Amino acid sequence: MTATTQAPAKTTFAAALNTALADSMEAEDGVCVFGEDVGTLGGVFRITDGLTARFGTSRCFDTPLAESGIAGMAVGMALNGMRPVIEMQFDAFAYPALEQIFSHIAKYANRTRGNVRLPLVIRIPYGGGVGGVEHHCDSSEAYYAHTAGLKVFTPATVSDAYLMLREAIDSPDPVVFFEPKKLYWSKDEVSLEDLRAQYDHAQYDGEPRTVGAQGRAAVVREGTDVSLISYGPSVSAALKAADAAEEDGISAEVLDLRSIVPFDDDALRATVEKTGRAVVVAEAQGFVSVASEIVARIQEQCFHSLASPVLRVTGFDIPYPAPKLEEPHLPNVDRILDALDELQWED
Incomplete structure (x- = not known):
């Protein structure tokens, strides 16, 4: 008989987040998780499922429906040596907390000349594709990316x-x-x-462990003709579009930014200088957006490498639409392929 190699079990994105929270809480007593319905219920999306039972109500607990209060409490806890992880139940639900985030959380380190830093995480489920209604599917990353003093991460894979x-x-x-x-x-x-071992064995010198994510983009598909630059929920659409474009003889490289702040200019330059063409794909509205900033950086840093103007495929400049209109609103394969058709392909 010949031995068979069993493939690793499939892990969900949600399970990866849940495990990351549990492992961080296990590694450091100061890590605590709180927000609306994160305790007994385990969160609307069950990302915090089981944490209260495992770590107790002092480390994973429910709060009132008051996002500003949640953020303000996190400030006080971080100032006193803890590492709070707060959940904003949905993207647009976070808006009442913006005063705390913009005026205090983002500014404390600068206000104190670096003497007081706030080690806290604001988790925000965001983006569309789930048939949600208004206030449940916003892509609000530009607000936070524009605010100096905040880091902004968004993973697109289970590992990340x-x-x-x-x-x-x-x-x-x-x-x-x-x-x-x-x-x-x-x-x-x-x-x-394996992910736990990879993280635990990463070099640590008093600053955050870096295993390739913070401030570093990843090429998730190699290509030679055009760069599709994306992040978070739009990476999957970019990958599908790249597969479809290959059938038409176009080799598309896909860059997953992963970290919006800090931003990986080196990776951006490398892919655009390699292909000479770029299309930025993002769910958020295109006007005054992260996508706009990416296009500006390409124009400033890679102008002489470009064989065609840089294009964007984004959500439309409207409030998030009703579920029946969600599909045409979001970047999809057809819209990305239409953008590729608009590029200049003549030598």
Whole structure:
């Protein structure tokens, strides 16, 4: 008989986040998790499932429906040596907390000349693709990316969900951690034990462990003709579009930014200088957006490498639409392929 190799069990994006939270809480007593319905219920998306039972109500607990109060309490806890991880139940639910985030969380280190830093994480489920209604599917990353003093992460794979959340919790500075809702139940053949070992064995010198995510983009598909640049929930659409474009003889490289702040200019330059063409793909509205900033950086840093103007495929500049209109609103394969058709392909 011949031995067969069993493939790793498939792990969901949600399970990777849940395990990252549990491992961080196990590694450091000061890590605590709180927000609306995160305790007994385990969160609307069950990302905090089982944490209260395992660590107790003093370390994973429910709060009133008051996002500003949740953020303000996190400030006080971080000032007193803890590492709070707070959940904003849905993207647009976080808006009442913006005064605390913009005026205090983002500014404490600068206000104190670096003497007081706030090691806290703001978890925000965001983006569309789940048939949600208004206030449940916003892509609000530009607000936070524009605010100096905040780091902004958004994973697009199961592995990055675990590794990047561990890094965010270990960061000495505040991190806004955007979790694409439509990816929560996506799966990959990933061993959580291997991810845990990879993170635990990473070099640590007093700053956050870096295993490739913080401030570093990843080429998730090699290509030679055009660069599709994306992050978070739009990476999967970019990958599908790249597969479809290959059938038409176009080799598309896909760059997953992973970290919006800090931003990986080196990776951006490398892919655009390689292909000479770029399309930026993002769910958020295109006007005054992260996508706009990416286009500006390409124009400034890679102008002489460009064989065609840089294009964007984004959500439309409207409030998030009703579920029946969600599909045409979000970047999809057809819209990305239409953008590729608009590029200049003549030598």
